[in-house]
Amino acid sequence: MELRQEGLATDRPLVSVVDDDESVRESLPDLVKEFGFAVRTFSSPEEFLASDCVRQTKCLILDIAMPGMSGPDLQRELKLRGHGIPIIFITASTDKTVRPQLLEQGAIECLFKPFSDTALLEAVNSALHSK
Amino acid sequence: MEVQPELASGEVQHLQRCINDLISLLALPAIWSGGDPSHVLHTLLDALMRMLRLDLVSVRLTDPVGGAPVEIVRLAELRAPMPSAHEICEALSQCSKNDSRKWPPPLRNLMGMGDVSIVPLPLGLQGELGVIVAAAERADFPRQTEALLLSVAANQASIGLQEARLRSHQMRVASELDQQVVQRTAELATANEELKKELADRRLIEDRLGEEEKELKRSEIRKAAIVDSALDCIVTIDHEGCITEFNPAAEHTFGYSRDEVLGKHLADVIIPPSLREKHRQGFARYLATGEARVLGKRIEMMAVRADGSEFPVELAITRIPLEGPPSFTGYLRDITERKWAEQELQRSEAFLAEAQRLSRIGSFSWRVPADEITWSEQLYRIFQIDRDVQVTFALIGTRIHPEDLSVFQEHIERSRRDRSDVQLEFRLQMPDGAVKYVHLVAHIRGDHGQLEYIGAVQDVTERRSSEEALSTARSELSHVARVTSLGVLTASIAHEVNQPLSGIVTNAGTCLRMLAADPPNVDGARETARRTIRDGNRASEVISRLRSLYGKKDPTIESVDLNEAAREVLALSLSELQRSRVILRPELAHDLPLVAGDRVQLQQVILNLLRNASDAMSTIDDRPRDLLIRTEPDDNDRVRLSVSDVGIGFEPQATDKLFEAFYTTKNGGMGIGLSVSRSIIERHHGHLWATPNNGPGVTFSFSIPCRPEGLTSDGTRASRIPSVSDAA
Numbered sequence: 001m002e003l004r005q006e007g008l009a010t011d012r013p014l015v016s017v018v019d020d021d022e023s024v025r026e027s028l029p030d031l032v033k034e035f036g037f038a039v040r041t042f043s044s045p046e047e048f049l050a051s052d053c054v055r056q057t058k059c060l061i062l063d064i065a066m067p068g069m070s071g072p073d074l075q076r077e078l079k080l081r082g083h084g085i086p087i088i089f090i091t092a093s094t095d096k097t098v099r100p101q102l103l104e105q106g107a108i109e110c111l112f113k114p115f116s117d118t119a120l121l122e123a124v125n126s127a128l129h130s131k
Numbered sequence: 132m133e134v135q136p137e138l139a140s141g142e143v144q145h146l147q148r149c150i151n152d153l154i155s156l157l158a159l160p161a162i163w164s165g166g167d168p169s170h171v172l173h174t175l176l177d178a179l180m181r182m183l184r185l186d187l188v189s190v191r192l193t194d195p196v197g198g199a200p201v202e203i204v205r206l207a208e209l210r211a212p213m214p215s216a217h218e219i220c221e222a223l224s225q226c227s228k229n230d231s232r233k234w235p236p237p238l239r240n241l242m243g244m245g246d247v248s249i250v251p252l253p254l255g256l257q258g259e260l261g262v263i264v265a266a267a268e269r270a271d272f273p274r275q276t277e278a279l280l281l282s283v284a285a286n287q288a289s290i291g292l293q294e295a296r297l298r299s300h301q302m303r304v305a306s307e308l309d310q311q312v313v314q315r316t317a318e319l320a321t322a323n324e325e326l327k328k329e330l331a332d333r334r335l336i337e338d339r340l341g342e343e344e345k346e347l348k349r350s351e352i353r354k355a356a357i358v359d360s361a362l363d364c365i366v367t368i369d370h371e372g373c374i375t376e377f378n379p380a381a382e383h384t385f386g387y388s389r390d391e392v393l394g395k396h397l398a399d400v401i402i403p404p405s406l407r408e409k410h411r412q413g414f415a416r417y418l419a420t421g422e423a424r425v426l427g428k429r430i431e432m433m434a435v436r437a438d439g440s441e442f443p444v445e446l447a448i449t450r451i452p453l454e455g456p457p458s459f460t461g462y463l464r465d466i467t468e469r470k471w472a473e474q475e476l477q478r479s480e481a482f483l484a485e486a487q488r489l490s491r492i493g494s495f496s497w498r499v500p501a502d503e504i505t506w507s508e509q510l511y512r513i514f515q516i517d518r519d520v521q522v523t524f525a526l527i528g529t530r531i532h533p534e535d536l537s538v539f540q541e542h543i544e545r546s547r548r549d550r551s552d553v554q555l556e557f558r559l560q561m562p563d564g565a566v567k568y569v570h571l572v573a574h575i576r577g578d579h580g581q582l583e584y585i586g587a588v589q590d591v592t593e594r595r596s597s598e599e600a601l602s603t604a605r606s607e608l609s610h611v612a613r614v615t616s617l618g619v620l621t622a623s624i625a626h627e628v629n630q631p632l633s634g635i636v637t638n639a640g641t642c643l644r645m646l647a648a649d650p651p652n653v654d655g656a657r658e659t660a661r662r663t664i665r666d667g668n669r670a671s672e673v674i675s676r677l678r679s680l681y682g683k684k685d686p687t688i689e690s691v692d693l694n695e696a697a698r699e700v701l702a703l704s705l706s707e708l709q710r711s712r713v714i715l716r717p718e719l720a721h722d723l724p725l726v727a728g729d730r731v732q733l734q735q736v737i738l739n740l741l742r743n744a745s746d747a748m749s750t751i752d753d754r755p756r757d758l759l760i761r762t763e764p765d766d767n768d769r770v771r772l773s774v775s776d777v778g779i780g781f782e783p784q785a786t787d788k789l790f791e792a793f794y795t796t797k798n799g800g801m802g803i804g805l806s807v808s809r810s811i812i813e814r815h816h817g818h819l820w821a822t823p824n825n826g827p828g829v830t831f832s833f834s835i836p837c838r839p840e841g842l843t844s845d846g847t848r849a850s851r852i853p854s855v856s857d858a859a
Contacts, residue, residue: 021630021633021634023630023631023633023634023662023665023666023669024630024633024634024637026634026662027633027634027637027638027641027659027662027666028637030638030641030645030655030658030659031637031640031641031644034641034644034645034648090633092629092630092633093629094629112629113629113630113632113633113636114629114632114633114634114635114636114637115633115636116636116640117636117637117640117641117643117644
């Protein structure tokens with residue numbers, strides 16, 4: 001753990017996860033670390049915005065439907081504040097129609113839960129190389 | 132003179148006896164006094180027989196008073212055989228014809244007697260009265276004294292007879308006189324009676340006349356009372372048009388007192404100045420020609436009061452049927468209020484007609500026994516039929532949309548039969564092909580002989596088209612809503628399940644990566660495996676939570692009256708069924724046993740069967756869309772409810788599939804209804820089945836057990852019916 005904490009301080013890109021679902025917040029960080037990235041988790045967009053990670057975050061894995069601010073709300077807010085963080089949306093919804101809309105709005109990817117580890121890795125990689 | 136003593140003494144006795152007899156004979160008239168001839172003769176003959184010891188004495192009267200000859204015979208006793216008086220008289224008359232003065236001529240063997248000396252004694256101076264004959268067998272008969280006695284007796288008899296005859300004559304005269312008197316008296320009495328009777332009659336007539344006079348007087352009083360208290364004005368006028376009577380109602384109405392107007396011309400008193408000339412002309416014409424334009428009719432005209440105000444009156448004039456110059460009675464009634472009411476009525480009718488026109492509602496009356504139909508103006512307008520056409524059902528039929536005609540006729544027949552209120556929607560087809568939707572409501576009233584439907588027909592075409600648009604929108608909306616809600620449900624299920632699934636997949640992926648690392652991160656892998664198990668459990672919790680949220684709940688078991696349940700469903704569906712032009716025929720059994728079950732679920736089944744039946748007939752236009760719903764007791768303490776349609780039906784081989792979920796004969800249907808219905812019925816220990824009808828269509832029936840004995844009405848022993856979860 002210490003090593004990984006240290007890793008946060010290293011040049012490993014920071015991937016932030018915002019999801020109100022605890023199981024996601026528990027499971028995703030381990031996987032993302034296995035990918036070799038630094039990771040931070042937040043239970044709501046508000047918590048993320050209030051944190052000091054906004055600037056450092058190189059990729060945002062963002063749930064769509066949450067109480068309070070939704071994923072897209074956060075996307076708009078970040079755009080408003082001038083933070084062009086690449087965003088990977090994840091959703092438990094089965095409504096496939098949201099994906100093109102989100103991509104059009106600038107999202108890197110939209111993954112429908114449950115998604116495979118490789119699909120996530122591809123998305124994170126493309127996010128980090130999007131600039 | 133010198134005589135022998137013995138002889139002398141016998142002679143003396145004989146003479147003494149002779150003198151005594153003579154005195155007796157002379158005394159006879161005193162005895163005869165007042166007697167009739169027959170009495171005279173009887174006493175004389177008796178006396179002679181006794182005095183002269185005769186064997187026979189007879190008398191024969193030649194001219195008895197007023198009758199045949201009287202013959203009397205006396206014979207001495209003990210002579211037998213007795214000859215009849217007539218025989219003796221005949222024999223004696225022979226000898227009496229001889230010279231009566233040459234007596235005594237002896238007669239021999241007269242009547243069986245021996246030699247008889249006979250002495251005839253004529254009665255009257257010339258024997259004109261008759262003759263007495265005395266006879267004796269004695270040879271010395273008659274001795275000198277005896278002859279003397281006989282002649283004295285004959286004289287006495289003549290005198291007595293004469294007197295008796297005279298007396299008899301007098302008596303006859305007196306009697307005749309008496310009779311005449313009696314007769315006359317009787318006549319007088321009769322005349323008297325007649326007079327009395329006449330008198331009585333006359334008195335009666337007088338009494339009657341008096342009564343009539345009284346009655347007449349009473350009648351006049353009554354009439355006066357009627358006239359006085361009449362609500363109508365009663366005014367009589369004479370042949371000159373002058374008022375002779377003016378009753379209190381007239382005084383009140385016209386504002387004149389009777390005394391003021393008596394003798395005045397009617398025209399000057401109550402007829403408005405503008406009409407006076409006309410009145411005078413009419414009156415003069417009647418008097419001159421007898422031509423009456425107003426007599427015996429009710430006419431309306433204007434009248435004028437004492438204060439000059441004019442008002443409408445109804446007037447009837449009759450001529451008083453009396454001899455002499457004509458006189459008239461006029462009955463007048465102030466009809467101001469009636470006129471006002473008439474105007475109000477006209478106004479109100481105009482309002483109503485206008486209201487009907489604006490609201491597109493026409494009203495009608497249908498007198499059922501005579502099939503008389505009356506329409507309001509607006510109804511003619513709705514049907515586009517000329518006002519002067521007589522309305523008949525045949526005529527109405529020509530305006531009704533062909534597809535709705537059978538339903539309409541069915542309703543008419545049912546109304547005629549059941550006398551129940553009617554509510555019906557149907558279409559009209561105008562000659563130009565335009566279609567109108569109308570809504571008809573009618574109430575029955577009156578009794579058997581005077582049965583009448585009063586109703587209204589509203590043109591609801593506009594409302595209907597907007598309703599149809601609305602209905603289409605609604606059904607589309609409901610479809611969208613159903614699809615949407617299904618999607619939402621699916622999404623929410625997916626969302627709830629996907630969250631833990633996502634955890635599972637992620638953890639499993641992480642676990643594999645940790646184990647594949649060099650060196651393998653066994654602790655991390657263990658941790659992710661643990662979270663995988665936890666998320667798996669969470670997913671299964673989600674499923675069970677969903678099941679409890681969306682799953683079927685236990686049914687509420689209670690006593691259910693299937694008829695009542697069915698009626699509720701029918702009431703809810705009636706308008707929809709009518710809209711689908713379905714003719715509903717409920718045949719709900721009386722005294723249907725209760726069943727135990729979930730009322731709402733059973734009603735869902737009934738509703739489902741009704742909808743299916745209605746849908747199955749939606750394309751049927753060549754026959755009435757009859758829908759029969761029937762309840763009846765079934766075998767083995769069960770109750771059966773069946774719904775029959777005349778719809779498209781189904782292929783016999785499809786029967787098995789009917790109740791499978793997602794099987795449907797409908798274009799837009801999901802096919803869920805029947806399978807759900809069957810499972811509900813089976814949960815009630817019943818069964819649901821379908822049979823093709825003999826004619827067109829299908830009958831769906833279900834049969835469920837009656838409420839078990841002892842089940843209370845609140846269903847407290849419902850535990851005998853297993854719940855759904857038990858059955859599942």
